Amino acid sequence: EAQVTQNPRYLITVTGKKLTVTCSQNMNHEYMSWYRQDPGLGLRQIYYSMNVEVTDKGDVPEGYKVSRKEKRNFPLILESPSPNQTSLYFCASSSPFGGYVNEQFFGPGTRLTVL
């Protein structure tokens, strides 16, 4: 089954404790991205990757890191989480069409709470 998986689905942590949220897709998509979703603000892009070893900042990259060492995986790293990073996080992947981002397939989400 074609899908995007994220782990963990739920995480409660404390300020300053490094964490990683994993994302994996089995559709051989070149494009992957991370979003955070907050009430009233919709989906805001954190980082995206057009292909292996190519990553770029989205709209809200501060406090986050990513890596794209393999095509299928795109982990999101919070080196020193803070309470304002409490949010619902989505990973997505896509196969660009004509050089442009196409329909994105989303993972189930990771609800993160930073105390």
Place this chain on the structure above:
Amino acid sequence: GESVGLHLPTLSVQEGDNSIINCAYSNSASDYFIWYKQESGKGPQFIIDIRSNMDKRQGQRVTVLLNKTVKHLSLQIAATQPGDSAVYFCAETLNDMRFGAGTRLTVKP
């Protein structure tokens, strides 16, 4: 900067009626638009898309209209059903994809 916005944050309709969800976009160079549906506890799901060289596209019970003159996008859902209750997002794409804040559709029985 450029942004994608929605006219109404909530919409309530009777089961069986048609629903219209609107979206305004700012970037006249945007090339591709998508409507997503997000049910509670799930990630957004693709509904329908439209490219900038089209004015209208129809799917099963859904129609997307694009008015490039006023930079407006709408999603029409025919014969709305309880299973259509969700948050609907429009997204615009040029080099990247930008999402609106979403409209919550509630279907009353």
